[in-house]
Amino acid sequence: MSYSNDTLMLANVSRRGLLKGMAGASALVLAARWDAGFANEQAQFGAGAMPGGWVDNPNVFIRIDADGSVTFINNRAEMGQGIRTSLAMVAADELGADWEQVRVEQAPADQEKYGNQNTDGSRSMRHWYQPIRRAGAAARQMLEQAAANQWGVPTSEVRTGIHTVTHIPTGRELSFGELAGAARDLDVPGRHGLTLKQDSELRFIGKESGWVNGELTSAHPRALDGEDIVTGKAVFGADVELDGMLYAVVARPPVYGAGITSVDGSAALEVPGVEKVIRIDTADQPAAFNPLGGVAVVATNTWAAMEGRKALKIQWDLSSAGDNASYTSEPFRAALEETAQSPGKVIRQSGDVNAALSNAAKVVEATYYMPHMAQTPMEPPVAVVRVQNGKAEAWAPVQNPGATRGGVAGILGIDAENVTVHQTLLGGGFGRKSKPDFVSEAARVAKEFEGRPVKLQWSREDDVQHAYFHAVSVDHLKAGLDAEGKATGWLHRTLSPSIASLFAPDPEHKGEFELGMGFNTMPFSIPSIRLENPPASAHVRIGWFRSVYNLPHAWAIQSFAHEMAVAAGRDHRDYVLELLGPDRKVHNLTVGDGWNYGEDPDLYPIDTARMRRVIERATEEAGWGRELPDGRGLGLAFHQSFASYTAIVFEVEVDDSGELTIHRADIAFDCGPQANPERIRSQMEGACVMGIGIALKSEVTFENGVAAQSNFHDYLLPRMPDAPKVVRVHLIDNPGDAMGGVGEPGLPPVAPALCNAIHAATGKRIRRLPVADQLKS
């Protein structure tokens, strides 16, 4: 598997190896990373530790044409986070470009040239802000050098304004377009010689604009894809059209790992437009990013292919699926809850939890359940591939173009150098499109049509039923309180199938990068703590879903802290601030987290003061503690993830019939320095809505290995009436810390904050998601 070294899991393993005995060397590494272009391979943290590392060469990212247009070459997947605009802004600000003359172009898959392109883990701005600023600064200095050369003056006498370079003593000016040709031939200045702009000189970076909490404050710099999106011109994966293109859909095994006993495609071939029926081998398990297998129907348009698929007669062979064919959600949940009653693999331990619990004045105990979910980006998986003369070209909406390239090469048996991957806009990703199985599947079909492009389209049913599912989870917690209600002991057992089961024989335990998502990093200051991870097995493809295992961990821990506060008769905010204890910065390894989102623990400690700050801000803004009418309540939750800190307070109302209204959400967010606050706000607003869906509506269940839901009539997503009536995002001004992630950290605290608010309004405790009709009974 040529792409295996590009997965998060395996990258993580190599980092873990490096961590041993090197944890103290980070300052040295940081220095080397800044100074030397070859430092990537030595780095064990951050962007430098990712496959392909970082690149800050302006010639890779910035092109200036004679007409003055500045083109930013974007190397990250655009899936709604606005990265094409935000990274281009960073470059343009440092360069001094007129925003109206800035364009964006998408880089093809080439991590050697463009650095790491795997867009996941909320890493784009966190890892690329500095390299892209440097690229912008270097390009500006090259323009200044070109102007100085032309005028025969020292560079100290020239200065870049907006899209022009000025000779200060004489006032002479040259435009970027006039200088572009000469600047191109100059050497790129070394990193040492770069001068980044002062904050006071910046026009875009860190500046608020646009829609801020219900008001249009000022025009925001135009979103580079905005006009194309609202006029229908934006090109997503589904919109690629090539001459002579064929259209394919695939009937996949209903149970993970099932094979085919027989196929009768004769009726399918009778459907007008259907050209071919192709059998695809079932992927060996674990399937990783390989296509699941099944039967492809290829036609002259999508509708004909879908109609042809309906006419297939397939006998599936369930024997190769093993016990996946008896996987049923309800007994599986019961079994996990049963397992949660017994001790599991110990992940973190301090003090004596058993003694704390047996000596406690009061014991609080609860078990929480979060179901499987499918990412369901609005654009279902889709890819176009053309195979010709031993080479392949793919057009696809993928989060991980590097893995896509490897996957296509692997299934065709050719070298990755012979695969070109063009990355389109993504109609949503949320982790689904970090798995490029659908592109490899398209390549497998296109292989049968030498020289002819094939578009392989997943239907919504395909997407819901054959997702890489968010892991089902059970979390069992037990706490001891003393006579004053103070916590003395904390026992937490977490159970979920692991994503590692996709790539290797099922480990039945969560991996380091899964536990590090809010489980062993649990921040409370309690004398006795024991964290355990009993086994749970995987029977479907388990994969990343936006914010991943932070979802169940935050849901359980933040709900349980509220239960403890209620049991102690204390105010929830006061109680969690007390649980947090004194402000302190925790090194990840001291809580057994060897991962830390891949970041340097010296730059990115777990900072309880930042947790306290977001809690204080969200509760203040929400008017925590005020009197509310009957049936209304405020609920709080907070969580640190992807190196950022979020707290949310919901105000909800539940009427006598159990109807829930979400009146308001106050979200406090601290990601350290903010590159583009306008898009940070939109990410928080969107995560809030998505989290409401997780809390209230979304669930995939299995019956004998087959997903019981299939489309948006039974796999329910939040709709406009479900959104809070008011959403307020409160960004914490914190330029001093290292930059954190934005795309994911808004999501984990949503469900527990909402369920805590429901409890405050009704006294009803939700321990099983989704809420669905639990308020009606």
Add this chain to the structure above:
Amino acid sequence: MASLTINGRQYELDVPDSMPLLWVIRDVVGMKGTKFGCGMAQCGACTVHIDGVATRSCVTPVSAVSGEVKTIEAMADDAVGKRVQQAWLDLGVAQCGYCQGGQIMNATGLLKNNPSPSSQEIIDAMAGNLCRCGTYNRILAAVERVVSEEAPS
């Protein structure tokens, strides 16, 4: 054979009667602004106008289309559609953007029939359009912005 008027242009198309308008527009005519999201009128990504009425093209057989079809590509030339698009840009509504063509078609259809809907009427009218990125609050605000600009001062 189907005879269609799309965005003011006449098409004579050799397609089966049962083919949904969505796939005729996307695969046969080759216009890509109208999106496939669910195929069963549950998400609204495929919304077009037929004689000015917002319609889910994914469940509309081409044989059932008798009126004039307008797609998102025509909205820049539509007095209401253009204002809706501008409000979307002003407020930074779109995230990934995949559903937004359908959202704009649905909102424009609403405003053509009811130029001054209440907030609740907007919410009810937009409830059939899914946005997985969760941009609903900005969509609502953008439609309200068009309404308030429309209101006589």
